[in-house]
Amino acid sequence: MARYTGPSTKIARKFGEAIFGDDKSFEKKNYPPGQHGQNRRRGKKSEYAVQLMEKQKAKYTYGILERQFRNLFAKANRSKGVTGEVLLQLCESRLDNLVYRFGITSSRRAARQLVSHRHITVDGEIVNIPSFQVKPGQVIGVREKSKSVQAIADSLSSRSAAYDWLNWNDAKLEGTFVSVPTRDQIPEAIKEQLIVELYSK
Secondary structure (H helix, E strand, O other): OOOOOOOHHHHHHHHOOOOOOOOHHHHHOOOOOOOOHHHOOOOOOOHHHHHHHHHHHHHHHHOOOHHHHHHHHHHHHHOOOOHHHHHHHHHHOEHHHHHHHOOOOOOHHHHHHHHHOOOEEEOOEEOOOOOOEOOOOOEEEEOHHHOOOHHHHHHHHOOOOOOOOEEEEOOOOEEEEOOOOOHHHOOOOOOHHHHHHHHOO
16 A cells, blocks of 8 residues: 555654654654754745645644545535635544544544444444545444454543534444534644645646
């Protein structure tokens, strides 16, 4: 598979923020990677370079490859509403992202694996496609056989963030995707307008 599986701290340092969640290594070295580290002279970035960095940051954050991301942009562009905002809403509606948002896993990478390994259900049916677009009102749960998986229990016991657009039931280990989040409710620091400008060239 072409999906990125390398060191996450290196990518976080490249963008100057911990896009994969809490990262102690990033806190120690929060400057770009490379042999010369902080001493290297870095010229001013062109407009294209800034736009490209923003697109790559979004792709790494959600774990989406170029063709899939381009298709999401095309879908967002065709729909009503602000294209950049709709693009992020489509990314947030992915099954792997929602598994992560509910706190079933501690990272999107782990969420993708859980979904692929058939641990997650949508409305009671097993779904093993990480890019599955969840619709408001649908219920995402942990499969009955998988409720004893230690990694899931550990992650749920340490979950802290709660979102207005999601509703989690601890007793049943399932959550409802109440509504599509507005831009204010999405915590990711992504300048989506730059991505729209890049794809609109």
